[in-house]
Amino acid sequence: MARSVLLQDKSAVVFGAGGSIGAAVAKELAFQGAEVFLSGRHEASVKKVRKEIADTGGLAHAHVVDALDAAAVDEYVKSVVHQTGSIDIEFNATGPRVGEYGNTKPVVDLAIEEFMIPMNTVLRSNFITARAAASQMLKQGSGVIIFLTGSPARPHGPGTSGIGAANGAIENLTRTLAIELGPAGVRVVCLRTAANPDTRTIQETCEMLGKLMNITPDQAAAALAEGTMLKVSPHTTDTARGVAFLASDSAAMVTGAVLNASAGIVTD
Numbered sequence: 001m002a003r004s005v006l007l008q009d010k011s012a013v014v015f016g017a018g019g020s021i022g023a024a025v026a027k028e029l030a031f032q033g034a035e036v037f038l039s040g041r042h043e044a045s046v047k048k049v050r051k052e053i054a055d056t057g058g059l060a061h062a063h064v065v066d067a068l069d070a071a072a073v074d075e076y077v078k079s080v081v082h083q084t085g086s087i088d089i090e091f092n093a094t095g096p097r098v099g100e101y102g103n104t105k106p107v108v109d110l111a112i113e114e115f116m117i118p119m120n121t122v123l124r125s126n127f128i129t130a131r132a133a134a135s136q137m138l139k140q141g142s143g144v145i146i147f148l149t150g151s152p153a154r155p156h157g158p159g160t161s162g163i164g165a166a167n168g169a170i171e172n173l174t175r176t177l178a179i180e181l182g183p184a185g186v187r188v189v190c191l192r193t194a195a196n197p198d199t200r201t202i203q204e205t206c207e208m209l210g211k212l213m214n215i216t217p218d219q220a221a222a223a224l225a226e227g228t229m230l231k232v233s234p235h236t237t238d239t240a241r242g243v244a245f246l247a248s249d250s251a252a253m254v255t256g257a258v259l260n261a262s263a264g265i266v267t268d
Contacts (some may be wrong), residue, residue, distance in 0.1 A: 006248045008033035011084040013077065015067045015129050016094030017046025021148065021228055023052075024236035028244045030058030034089065037080050039065035067094045067125035070132075077132040089247045090133035091146045096121045098201055104159040104208045104246035118166035120193075126170055130177060130188075137186040145181075145188040146246050147174050148239075149258070154192075154266035156227070167192075171258050178256030187255040189246045193239045194262035195224045229264025 014028045016022040017038035021157035023045075030036045030053045040046040043064050050062035065076045081087050095118075098104075102114035130145050137143030151165035153171050171190055195202045202221070209220035225233040242261045245251055260268050 004032045005096060006032040006244060007089070010034040010088040010247070011080065011086060012089035012091065012247065013037045013039070013080055013087055013133065015039050015065065015073075015090075015092040015125070017049055017062075018042050019093055019095070020201070021193075021196065021236050021239055022091075022093035023031070023049045024240040025093060025243045027053055027056075027058070027061065028237070028240035029089065029091075029247065031056070032058055032248070034247075035084065036060045038062045039076060040068070040094075040254065041066050067092060067129055068121065070128045073128050073132045074135075075117040077129075077136055080135050086140050086142070087133055087136050088143050089146065090129060090137075090143070091148070091243060091247075092129045093148055093240055094102045094121070094125045095108045095201070096209065098204045103163065103205055103213060106158055107161050110161060111208075113174050115162040117164070118163045119169075120162070123166045123169050123173075127173065130173070134177065134181055134186065138184050144187040144189065144247055145177065146243055146250075147171070147188075147256065148243070149192045150191055151192065151194045151262045151266045153258075156267075171268050175256045182255055187251075189254055189256075190253070191239065191242045191246060192258050192260050192262055192266070193234050193242070194228060194265045195221075195233050196236050197221045197224070197233050198235050203247050224265075225263075227265055228262070232263060234261060234263050 012034040014026045017026045018040035026036050038046045046062040050060045053060040102110045109153040147170050149167035149170050152160035153167035174190040206217040206220040210217045
């Protein structure tokens with residue numbers, strides 16, 4: 001398949017690149033012509049993605065970086081800039097396992113510690129990585145920071161209070177950061193997706209829902225799809241293409257905005 005040039009000569013940093021969505025986004029950015037810097041906590045995972053990109057003719061680098069370690073993230077972003085001269089795109093797909101934050105649990109059954117997990121991981125890591133990227137982008141006067149949220153940012157059902165609160169905060173951060181960075185020519189955007197059934201997160205969620213509703217995980221996944229306006233759930237390839245669009249010059253006038261790519265499971 002011929003490679004695209006939508007992001008030709010762009011450098012992109014993807015945190016959490018070893019996970020389902022992170023890997024899909026990294027591959028799409030590379031396919032669109034970007035030089036991609038992959039990072040994650042597990043060396044084997046990010047190296048696997050780097051090899052898959054290289055095998056299809058893309059340019060990628062793999063590094064072990066904990067997105068919750070602010071000093072390590074700052075050092076890593078600076079090293080990318082030193083190597084490439086700039087950082088044009090930053091994206092973060094890191095997150096905990098659903099069992100850690102009590103996904104599907106009603107608020108009254110949710111431990112405070114479980115509720116706070118998404119705040120202390122998803123929200124915290126996104127702030128750390130965006131801040132590091134912003135510091136470099138302000139100096140160069142360009143770049144785009146792309147956040148990722150899910151449909152719980154706009155609650156449409158029970159059992160998602162913790163992750164929903166974190167996602168809602170990220171969407172607020174998108175707008176605030178865009179106001180601060182806009183005068184320097186830096187864009188800040190967010191893509192809101194829905195349950196991507198080809199991710200471990202949603203597969204585990206469907207197992208939990210199946211047990212609660214006495215149905216199979218496949219039936220739970222089908223129910224999630226049925227709840228969208230399009231009657232289909234977005235997959236990681238759809239999410240990745242949305243991120244690539246937001247990263248491109250085709251979205252040059254888009255900032256401080258949330259692209260609702262949830263197949264209509266939530267409305268704006």
